[in-house]
Amino acid sequence: MPMEFNMIRSIRETPQALDSALKILKEWDPPEKGFRRVIFIGCGSSYFSSLAGNHVLLKSSIESHAFPASEFMLHYRELAKGALVVASSRSGKTGEVIEAVKVAREKGATIIGVTCNENSKIEEVSDETIAIPNGEEPNIPATKSFSAITLVLQGIALKLLGREEGLNELMAIQQAVERVLARENEYRSIAESLVSRKAFVHLGSGSGYVVALEGALKFRETLGLPNEVFPALEFRHGPVALLRGPEKPQPIVIAPEGSSTGALKRLIDDLASRNAEPLVFTNSDVFENCVRVPWNGSEELAVIPFIVPIQIVSYYLAVLNNLNPDFPEGLVKVVERF
Template identity: 55%
Template sequence: MRYNMIKSIRETPGILKNLKIGEEVERILENDFNRVIFIGCGSSYFSSLAGAYVLNKVSDIQSSAFPASEFMFHFAKMAKNSLVIASSRSGNTAEVVEAIKVAKQEKATVVGVTCNGNSAITELADIVIAAENAEEPNIPATKSFSAITYILQKIAIKLAHAEEMEREIEKIPDVIKNMLKNEERYRELAKRLAEKDAFIHLGSGSGYIAALEGALKIRETTYTLNEVFPALEFRHGPMALTNHGNKFGYFIIAPKAIGFDAILRLLEEIKHLNPILITNLSCEYSNTIQIPWQGDESLILIPAVLPFQIIAYYISVYRGYNPDYPKKLVKFVDRF
C-alpha cells in the first residue's frame, strides 16, 4: 500500500520551484527593526532555527529562534522593535497564534509563514507568505517542512543581502529532484534499520538542525526513542549509550565546514556501530549518503533532511504502521 507521505515527499521539488515570495519579502525589507525573531512549533520550529542560522552566519543582524511557547512565556519583551517571523503549517497552531498576539502587544512587525492562506495567523500577521499546495494530507510534515524552511531561508538571505546565496538557494529544487532518484537506496537502509530499538543523531552546523528534524520524522512515524546531540558533545556523557551496541541506529550529519575532520575522528571511534554518515563531501567510508550540494553549508538542510523523510516512511511501513496518521498525533495542536 502506498501512503500519502511518500507521495508528498516526491512532490517537494515542484512545490519549491513554484514558490513565489518576492513581493512579500520586499515589504519586509521596508520595515525598521533591531532584531529578527523566528518562532514556530515542531517542524516549523526547526525551520525557524534554519532561518536564524543563515542570518547569524552571514550577517550582523541579531537573530534568535524559539519554540512559540517559550517565546511568549519567557522572551516576549525581546519582540519590542523587532521583526517576528511566525511559522505554522496549518496557520492555526495554538501557541503560534497566541505568540503573535503577544508580539504585537510589544509593537513587533509580524510576518506569518504558512501553508494555509485562510487561517488564524493570516488574519493576525502584518505580512503573510503562504506556500501554495505545500500542506500535505499526512500528519508528519514533509513537503511543508521543506517549503517553510525554503521561505525562511530566502527571507534571511534577502535581509542579509547575500547575493551569492540567492543564486545558490534556487538550485535546491533540482538537487531534491536528483536525490529522489535514490529512493530505493534509502528504502534499503530503512529495511536494515527497521528492527533498531532507538536512534542516535549527531549533527554539526546546519547538520544539527537536520538531525533534529530527521529524528522527529523517525520518532513520529515509528514510535521509537530518538536522541539528538551536537556531534562532538557525544563524547561528553552520551557516549555511554554505545554500550547498547548494535541495538541502536546511528546517524552523523556533517556538511562541509570547519571541524569536519573532527567529526571524522568521532566517526572512527564508533565505526563498529555502522553509523550512517550524511555529508556533501567525498568520503571513503562506505556507509555514506552523499548529498549533491556544493553551495553554502547553511543551505544544505532541506537536501539533508530528505533521506530521513524517506527512511522514516519506510521504517514505519516495514513495522506495519500507518505513516500518514501516527497514533496520538494530530495535524495541528489547537490548545495549550
C-alpha cells in the same frame, strides 16, 4: 508490494512546493523599517525550520534568535520590542504560535507569518503573511511543508542580508532535491538494513544539527521508537554511554561539508572504533562507507537536500514495520488549543 501512503507522495512533491516558494521569494521584498533584531518562532517542524532560517543570519551583523513559540511567549517576550518576528505554522492556526504572535504585537514587533494555508488565523494576527501554495499535505508528519517553509525562511534571511544572489543557490536546492528523489530506491534499501534496529541517535553540527533534530522527529513520529538527538560533539560528553547497553542505538550522523567536517570525521572514527557502525549522510569526499547526498552548495543552506533522504528512510522504516506513517498513533495534525 506494500500499499503506498500519502507521506511518500508528499515527499515526491517537494520540488513543486519549492517551486511555489521560490516564485513567492522572487517577488517578495523585506520591510523597509529597521529592526533591532530578527526572531524566528514556530512549533515542532516549524521550529526546526526557524532554526534553519536563523542559521543563515547567525554569522552576520544582524542580531537573530530562533525559539519554540511557547518558550518565546513564556520567557523571552521582551525581545520582541522593535523586532521583526517571523512566525511559522504549517496549518496557520497552531495555538502557541498564534498566542506568541499576539504577545509580540503587544510589544511592538512587526510580524511576518509563514504558512501553507491561505485565510488562516496567522493571517489575521500578522502584518504580512506568506502562504505557500502546494505546501500542505494530507499526512501528519511534515515533509514537503517543512522543506517549503524552510526555503521561505532561508530566503527571508538572505533578503534581509541583501544577498539577492542567494536566490540562485535556493534554486539549486530544488534541483538537488530532484536528484535526491531519483535515488529513492537507494534510501529504501537503507531502511531495509535498519528495520531490526529499536533505537536511534541523530547527530549533527551547524545546519546538520537542524537536520538531525527534524530527522529524529520524523523517526519518532513514524516509528514511535526511542530517538535521541545531540549536537555532534556533545555526544562524547556523557551521552556516548548509550552505546554500552544491549539495545545500543544506531548513530545517524548528518555531515554536510563545511567548517565542522574535520571534527565530524574524528567523531565518526571514534564511533566506528566502538563498533557503533555510524550511518553517515554527507556530500564530502572525506568520509568513506557513507550515504552520498547530491548537494554542491553551501553548508548554511544544506538543510533541505539533507532532510529529504531522511524523510524517505523514515517512511520506508514505518512501512516495513507495518505502521501507518500518514497517521501515527497518538498524533494530531494541528494543535490549536494553548
